Amino acid sequence: MVQSQIAARGIRDEAILSAFAEVPREIFVDEGMEEFTYEDTALPISSEQTISQPFIVACMFDAAEVSTGDRVLEVGAGSGYAAAVLSRIVDRVHAIERYEVLARQAAERIDRLGYENCEIIVGDGLKGLRHAAPFDAILVAARLETVPETLKRQLAIGGRLVIPVGDEDMQQLMAVTRTGEDEWTSRDISMVRFVPLLEGVVAEDGSRSASDHRSMSSASLPEAIARACEPLPEIDGDSFAAHFDAYADKRVVMLGECSHGTHEFYAARAAITRRLVERHGFTIVAVEGDWPDAAAYHRFIIGQKQPDAANLPFQRFPTWMWRNTVMPPFLDNLRRINETLPEGRRAGFYGLDIYNISGSIEAILAYLDENDPEAAAVARERYGCLNPWQSDPAIYGKMALRKGFAECEEEVVRQCRELLNQALENDGGSFSAAMNARLVASAERYYRIMYYGGAESWNLRDSHMADTLEHLLEQGGRDSKAIVWAHNSHIGDARATDMGAVRGEHNLGQLARERWGDEVALIGFGTHTGTVSAASDWDGGRQVKSVIPSRRDSYERLFHDCGVPRLLLDFNSHPALSQRLSEPRLERFIGVIYRPETERWSHYSEAVLPRQFDAYCWLDTTNALEPLMPHEDHQGTPETFPFGL
Template sequence: MPDTDEFDIYGAALPLEYEADLDPLLNRIGTRLDGARCVLLGEASHGTHEYYAWRAALTRRLIAEHGFSFVAVEGDWPDCWQVNQSVAGDPRAPRDPRDVLDGYRRWPTWMWANEETARFCRWLRDHNAGLPQGRRAGFYGLDVYSLWESLRAVIAYLSEHRPEHVEEAMAAYRCFEPYAEDPQSYAWESRMVPDDCEDEVLALLTRLRRPIGSGNPADELNAWQNAEVASGAERYYRAMMGGGAESWNVRDVHMADTLDRLLDHHGEGSRGVVWAHNTHVGDARATDMRAVEMINLGQLARERHGRDRVVVVGFAGGHGNVIAAPRWGAPAEVMPVPAPMPGSLEALLAKEIELDHALFIFSDGPDQDWLTARRGHRAIGVVYDPDCDRRQFVPTVLGDRYDALCWFAWTSALVPLHGETVPLGELETLPSGV
C-alpha cells in the first residue's frame, strides 16, 4: 500500500496523450469573463521537443477557443516582430513565417528557429487569415537583448514618420558606436569609466513614449518597444558586470513591463500567453532565488494582475535527449539527459507515476507533502554538460511555484531549422543559460 505522499501524487496524475486531455487545464484557466488574463507556459530546457509541442498545442486551443490575443516569447523583439508581421498577414512580410524563423542568426538560434515553432507559426497565420485585422493574434518577443538592432529600427521609423526627431535617436546610436556592437565591451567600459549612454537612451525613450502620429498603431508599438529595449539593454549590460541579482532583475522586469504593454496594446479584455523557461515563469518566491533577492516574470505577473488572473504551468522531464551547447557560442548538439538526481522532483515523479505523459493541476493552498516540500527541480539552459547534471536542480516548492505541471518521463530533442553560423549571443546572468 503506498504511503500518503505517493497516493496523493498518483491520484493527482491526469493522462496527457491527446489535445483533448488538456480540457481540465483549460477549465482551470477559465473564460474571458472569469478566468486568467495571463497564462505563463514554461519549459525545463530550451531544446526539448515535448515542451515546445505541448506548449504549442495548449496555445492553439487558448487562441482558437478562448480568444487569447497574443503569444509573447523569451526572444528578441526585432526578430519576433518580423514573425508577428508574417502571422498577422502584413503584406510587407514573408508569407511563410518559417522563412522568417529560418533567418534567425543570433545565437542560440535553435530556441526559436526550430520546426516546432515554425509549425505553430504557420498554424497561427492560417488562423489569423480568417479574422479581421483587429482580432488577429500576435507573436512578440519579451527579451531585453538586441540593443543595436532596436536602435536601428527606431532610426528607420523616425526617418519615415518624424525626421525632426531622428537626431535624438542618432545621439543614442553614436554613443554606443565605439563599442562595435559588443555588449560586454560597453558593460566593461561603463564600469571602469562611468560615462555611459543612459541619458541619450532616456531622451530617446521619452520621445517615443509620446504618440508620433504615424496612423499605424502597430508601427508605433514597434518603435516604442524598440526604444524600451534599448533602455532596458543599456541598464542590463551595465548591471551585468556587477554580478549578483541586479542584471537578472532588470531583464525580468523588462519582460513583465513588455507583457503589460502588449495587454494594453491589444485593448480591454485582451489575454496573453507567455512562452519562457521555468526559471522565468515559475514564481521566484518558491525557489532559492528569493534568498538572493532575485525576482522573475512569474512573480511580477502574479503581483501585478492577481493570483486568480494568472495561471503558471511548469514543465518537467525524466531522461532522454536535449538540444544544447557545450559552451557559450558553440554549435548546438543533441545531448543525453541522464536519469534525475535522487531526491529531486523528477526522481519522485519517475518512480511514482506510471503514465509516460501526465498533467497535474494544483488546488489553491495545496497541503500534500509533494507540493509543499522543497525538492530540486531540473533546469537546463542553452549551455549544458550532462556530466554535471546534478548542478541543474533548483530547490522548489512545487505548489507555490506553479498552478499546474506537465510531466514527460522520456524527452526528445527538438529539431533546429539550421546550424549555428554567427555566434553573437549575449552572456546570460544566473541562473546560467536560461
C-alpha cells in the same frame, strides 16, 4: 544504463556495476522490445509479465552486500535477469520461480549465456530451499506483510535477507541480518512497491513487476500524484490541448519549460497556444525572445509585408530556441487562424527579452526615417555611443566599468521617453518603435550592470519582460489575453525558489502574480530523461546531449515514480497533496547550456513546486529540439520570409 541509472544514483560497489555491465539485458525481453532494453523502467516479457527496473535490482544487491564466494537464494526469478547478474558476483545462485512458464524461459536464457553457477527452480518461494541452505544472502522480489520465519532460518550466521514488507500500497525494503542462532537485527532501506508473494506453483500466466517508488519524505507521494493527476494523451491532436481549457478564463497563461532545447515542450506549448487562440480569445503570444526578431514572426502571422532586405530573425545564439522545426507549422497555423478571425481578435507574436540592441536600434531608425527624418538624425547622434558595441553589447558593459567612460544611459532613456509619448497616439508603428526604444534603454543598463554580479541584472531583465507584457495587455485593451512562453526559472514564482529566498531575485511569474493576482496561471513543465539540444559553453555549438535521469531527492523523481508518462497536475485543485509536496526539494533547470558532469551543482536548485506553479505538466521522456536547416536566401519569397524556406 550502468552509469546513468545505477552509479549516478549512489551504487558504488564495483562488483555490482561490472556485473550489470556484463549481462546482456536484451535477451531477457521479448523480440521487438530490444530498442527499449536499457531504459530506466520495467519492460514487458513473455506471458504479459515484466522485467524489473535495473536500479531497484542493484539497490537490493547493494543492501544484501553480496560478494565473491557467497551462496545466494533469490525468491521470484521472473525473467531470470537478476539471477544472471547476481551470478557474475557470487559463487552460487539458486532462483525460485512459482510460474512454470517463466522458470522455463529463465532457465533457457541462463543456459544460453553459459552461466553454470545459476540454477532456476520451479517452486514455492515461501518455503525457501532447505536442502541448499544456509545462504549468505536471500533476496525476495515480491512483497509480504511480515518477514517469513522460514527464510530467516535459512540464513547463515551473518547472512542478510532483503525483502519488501508492507501493505498493498507501499512497502519498506528491509535488510534482516542473522546475528546468532536465534537472533536477528533489521534496518530499513527505502520505500518501494512490489507485487505480492503468493504460495504454490502455477503453470498459467501471472502478473509480476517491481518498480522504484521512492520519495524523500512520504512513501505514498508518487501514488498520490498518480491518483490526483490528469493523464495526458500524445501531444499530437487536439485532445492534448483540451486538458488546458481549465485555464482559458485567465487573462495570462504562462507556459514554462525546464530546458530550452526540448522538442516536446515546444510542441506542447504550440498545441495549447493554438487552442487558446482559436477557441478562447487569446490575442497575445509573448515569448522569451527579443522584440525586433519576434516582430518578423508577428508580421508573418498577421499577413503583413516584411520590410525590404530584412534580416532573418533570431540569428543570435542560441538560434535553435526560435528557429526550430516546431515554429514554421505553428506560425503557419496562427496565420490561418488569424485569417478566420475579426481584426480585433487576431493574435500577435511578441518578444519580451532585451538582448538584441542592434535589431532594436535598426527598427527605431527605420521607423523615424519614414515618419520623422529630423528625429531620425537626432536618434543616430544619441545612439552613437552604442554603435561600436552593437555586435557585442557585452563589451560595452565591460567598458562602462572603466573610470571616465561616458555611459549612454541618459541619451537612450531620452529617446525612449520621446517614443513612448508618441505611442500614446495609438499608432501601431509608433508603439512598436517605442517598445524597441524601451529595449535599448533596458539593455544598455543590463549590459552595464551585468559585470557587477548579484541579482540586479537578472531583476532588471525580468522587470523589463513584465513591463513589456503589461504594455502589450494595455495596448490590446480590456479584452486582451496573453500566453507567455518562457523558462521555468522565469515563469515559476521566484519566491518559492532559491532565486528569491536566497539570492534576492524576482522574476516574471512573481511580478505577474503581484500585478494580476488570480488572473494568472503559471504552468511548469518537467521531464525525467531523454535528450536535449544544448551547448557546453555560452555561444558554443549545438549538441544533442543525453539528459541524466532525475535525482532521487528531486521533484522530478516523484513524478517519474508515479508511473504516468504524461500528466497535468493542478495544485490548486488538490490542496492536501500540494501541502504534502510543499517540503522543499531539488528541481532541475537546464537552459541553453547543459553540463551533465556537474549536473547537481549546475542545474539543480531547491524549490517548493506547489508555490512555484499553479499546475505542472509532466512529460517523462523527451527528445532534443531540432533546429531548422540553414537557408538564408529569402529574396522573392516573402510569404516564407521568417525562415527563408
